[in-house]
Amino acid sequence: MLKDKVAIITGGATGIGKAIASKYIDYGAEVVIAGRTEETGRETAEELGCEFHQCDVTEYEQVETLVNSTVDEYGQLDVIVNNAGIGQVGSIEEVSLEEWDTVIQVNLTGVMYGSRAAIPYLKDREGCIIMTARRKPATLGAGGSRQHGHKPRSMTG
Numbered sequence: 113m114l115k116d117k118v119a120i121i122t123g124g125a126t127g128i129g130k131a132i133a134s135k136y137i138d139y140g141a142e143v144v145i146a147g148r149t150e151e152t153g154r155e156t157a158e159e160l161g162c163e164f165h166q167c168d169v170t171e172y173e174q175v176e177t178l179v180n181s182t183v184d185e186y187g188q189l190d191v192i193v194n195n196a197g198i199g200q201v202g203s204i205e206e207v208s209l210e211e212w213d214t215v216i217q218v219n220l221t222g223v224m225y226g227s228r229a230a231i232p233y234l235k236d237r238e239g240c241i242i243m244t245a246r247r248k249p250a251t252l253g254a255g256g257s258r259q260h261g262h263k264p265r266s267m268t269g
Contacts, residue, residue: 115140118186120178122146122169122226123196125156128244132193133160144182147196169196169222170214172229179229189233193242194223 119136123129124145133143133156143162147153150166157164163185167178183189198218200211227241234241 113139114191117141117190118144118182118188119191119193120144120146120182120189120226120230121193121195122167122222124193125149125153125164129193129195130156130160132195132244133162136191137162141191142186144178144185146178169194169225170217172225175222175225176229179226179233183233188237189230190237190239191242192226192230192234192239193244194226195242195244196222196226197244 114136117140119141121129121133121136121143124133124143125147129145129147133145136143137160143160144165145153145157145160145162146165146167146169148166148168150164153164153166163182165178165181167174169175179189179192196218198215200207200215223243230239230241233239
């Protein structure tokens, strides 16, 4: 199904990203997982039999390097899975503005950076961009509501 395809998966060293990487590999894709933590990333890459690239998705130059080095290595890019994401739990009163800004940088700006860097290569191969997200976003409110770090509907389409 994915034979001869090349995929980048941000946030691919753990959780959903790791599971996606494992399935892509099972289906025959060449996979590059990306993440901020080198030790975890390298361990996962070794376990799955794929490549790891250390990358902070909030830094466009790092994302661009990730995409360009993948294309240099494999000669193509067919899929980018913008999976990197973080969250903060607490009421609006408890979550600091800095924590909120970090969530937005990783979960929204990181998606834009990954998509923007990959689009020129994806267009050439009729590739695709995938964004992972919750189906039902949590609401923000007073009284102990939780603020989740998931991508809102504004990032779909």
